Amino acid sequence: MELDKAQKQAEARKSGGPADLLPATIVVRLEALVRDVRTVLNDLTGVRPAPYAVRKPLARHLIAVTPSPTPSAGITPRRLRVTRVVRETPDAVSLSLTDPEGRRIAFVPGQFFTVLVTLASGDVLRRAYSISSVPDEDGAAAEVTITIKRMPGGRASNHLNDAITEGDILDVLGPSGSFTVTPDPAARRHLVLLAGGSGITPLASITRTTLAREPGARVTLVYGNRGERDIIFREALESLAEAHADRFTLRHVLSEPPAGFTGRTGLLDRDNVTRELDAIAASSGLDADATAYYVCGPEPMMAAAREALLARGVDPARIHEERFSAPARRTAPALPAASAPIEIRVRGRAKTVTAAPGQTLLEAGLAASLPMPFSCTMGGCGVCKVKLLSGNVTSEEPNCLNEEEKNQGFVLACVSRAAAPCAVEVP
Ligand SMILES: Cc1cc2nc3c(=O)[nH]c(=O)nc-3n(C[C@H](O)[C@H](O)[C@H](O)COP(=O)(O)OP(=O)(O)OC[C@H]3O[C@@H](n4cnc5c(N)ncnc54)[C@H](O)[C@@H]3O)c2cc1C
Numbered sequence: 001m002e003l004d005k006a007q008k009q010a011e012a013r014k015s016g017g018p019a020d021l022l023p024a025t026i027v028v029r030l031e032a033l034v035r036d037v038r039t040v041l042n043d044l045t046g047v048r049p050a051p052y053a054v055r056k057p058l059a060r061h062l063i064a065v066t067p068s069p070t071p072s073a074g075i076t077p078r079r080l081r082v083t084r085v086v087r088e089t090p091d092a093v094s095l096s097l098t099d100p101e102g103r104r105i106a107f108v109p110g111q112f113f114t115v116l117v118t119l120a121s122g123d124v125l126r127r128a129y130s131i132s133s134v135p136d137e138d139g140a141a142a143e144v145t146i147t148i149k150r151m152p153g154g155r156a157s158n159h160l161n162d163a164i165t166e167g168d169i170l171d172v173l174g175p176s177g178s179f180t181v182t183p184d185p186a187a188r189r190h191l192v193l194l195a196g197g198s199g200i201t202p203l204a205s206i207t208r209t210t211l212a213r214e215p216g217a218r219v220t221l222v223y224g225n226r227g228e229r230d231i232i233f234r235e236a237l238e239s240l241a242e243a244h245a246d247r248f249t250l251r252h253v254l255s256e257p258p259a260g261f262t263g264r265t266g267l268l269d270r271d272n273v274t275r276e277l278d279a280i281a282a283s284s285g286l287d288a289d290a291t292a293y294y295v296c297g298p299e300p301m302m303a304a305a306r307e308a309l310l311a312r313g314v315d316p317a318r319i320h321e322e323r324f325s326a327p328a329r330r331t332a333p334a335l336p337a338a339s340a341p342i343e344i345r346v347r348g349r350a351k352t353v354t355a356a357p358g359q360t361l362l363e364a365g366l367a368a369s370l371p372m373p374f375s376c377t378m379g380g381c382g383v384c385k386v387k388l389l390s391g392n393v394t395s396e397e398p399n400c401l402n403e404e405e406k407n408q409g410f411v412l413a414c415v416s417r418a419a420a421p422c423a424v425e426v427p
């Protein structure tokens with residue numbers, strides 16, 4: 001891995017530009033400095049950071065510099081061309097992508113791509129970005145759109161906002177993810193979608209697709225933001241609300257509303273989520289057997305939404321969540337005290353690696369150069385799912401595996417550690 005990093009940095013230096021003149025470590029520090037200065041300037045000029053920021057180092061800050069998967073590693077990224085760049089808000093950009101060979105791209109509304117983001121330094125980061133566009137009736141599209149909101153101090157999100165132009169090529173893995181709604185023209189369901197900030201991206205795809213493909217379905221979208229200028233897809237959502245006034249209700253919640261704003265004000269905290277649910281129940285009803293809830297947004301909002309839904313007696317099986325960042329409160333079992341051997345089976349190969357105490361299955365596998373799939377590295381996306389064949393692991397909770405997957409013996413390699421000798425298989 002280190003070899004690959006050094007090679008990439010050497011290539012980046014060869015390619016010219018400021019990195020040509022400076023050692024890679026200085027370039028990385030300068031990039032960080034520029035990001036910090038930009039964040040301060042943005043703040044001074046009113047472009048404020050999102051109301052949350054994950055400061056705790058994620059595993060990916062330790063293993064983010066990884067080689068791009070190569071065909072020989074068995075995980076082949078797909079190359080997509082950026083055909084349109086649309087600035088949605090001062091902090092968010094949409095990139096529309098097509099296959100240069102003209103192949104259609106299949107996906108289910110709610111899924112995400114893992115983008116291999118190559119920085120100027122040559123480092124390659126993996127980051128998940130949900131598809132915000134709609135598949136055609138055959139479940140595929142000639143063009144798909146991802147939408148990226150800047151994270152203060154974030155390496156990939158700022159790079160994608162600032163440096164990508166039409167014609168660029170992005171390497172992506174996927175699509176993946178189970179935070180999905182498969183269109184069913186006969187469905188007569190009510191989808192209640194609770195979104196905060198960039199959490200609108202999968203929910204925009206779900207909203208548009210459901211309204212287009214399910215004539216008997218209703219959609220209510222509660223969308224929390226700081227101010228009006230932070231509302232991603234504002235015009236498109238308002239047009240949809242006009243076009244489908246009988247089936248689509250759009251409810252904005254703003255913590256810094258402009259004068260004359262008539263929606264709910266404040267954060268999407270537990271009280272406001274409860275008030276919103278009360279208002280929806282009063283206006284259109286919330287039939288317990290026909291309503292499903294989809295929640296995606298900053299961690300505090302997600303926790304508040306879950307509490308509010310459970311307090312109303314909503315069946316947990318009807319609550320679907322997509323986490324973009326690690327949960328604020330997570331139970332991390334005591335770390336195994338000793339090293340443990342792990343047999344990892346992946347793509348017809350089996351290798352026994354020794355995990356140092358504290359090392360996750362993913363870190364141990366990558367350190368042994370195994371082609372382990374991963375994306376978010378914090379238990380949020382499911383890409384690193386492996387099946388536990390024998391032995392015992394401890395996993396951080398909550399994570400995105402559902403009960404069924406857990407019962408089938410799946411664990412997430414990025415948040416699981418060997419508690420004893422064990423064997424796992426990459427499905
Ligand atoms: C399934 C899924 C779907 C997603 N979909 C979307 C989407 O559609 N749109 C979208 O905008 N985002 C989406 N995300 C989030 C996205 O993948 C990235 O996590 C996000 O863009 C931030 O990445 P970054 O590289 O910019 O930030 P990072 O560089 O990873 O930084 C993240 C935070 O950690 C801090 N940090 C950085 N380094 C350290 C360190 N060493 N120690 C401590 N803190 C540090 C940064 O300051 C920042 O606040 C999704 C995530 C998941 C899991």
Ligand code: FES
Pocket residue numbers: 373374375376377378379380381382383384385412413414415
């Ligand atoms: S890499 Fe996303 S859950 Fe493990």
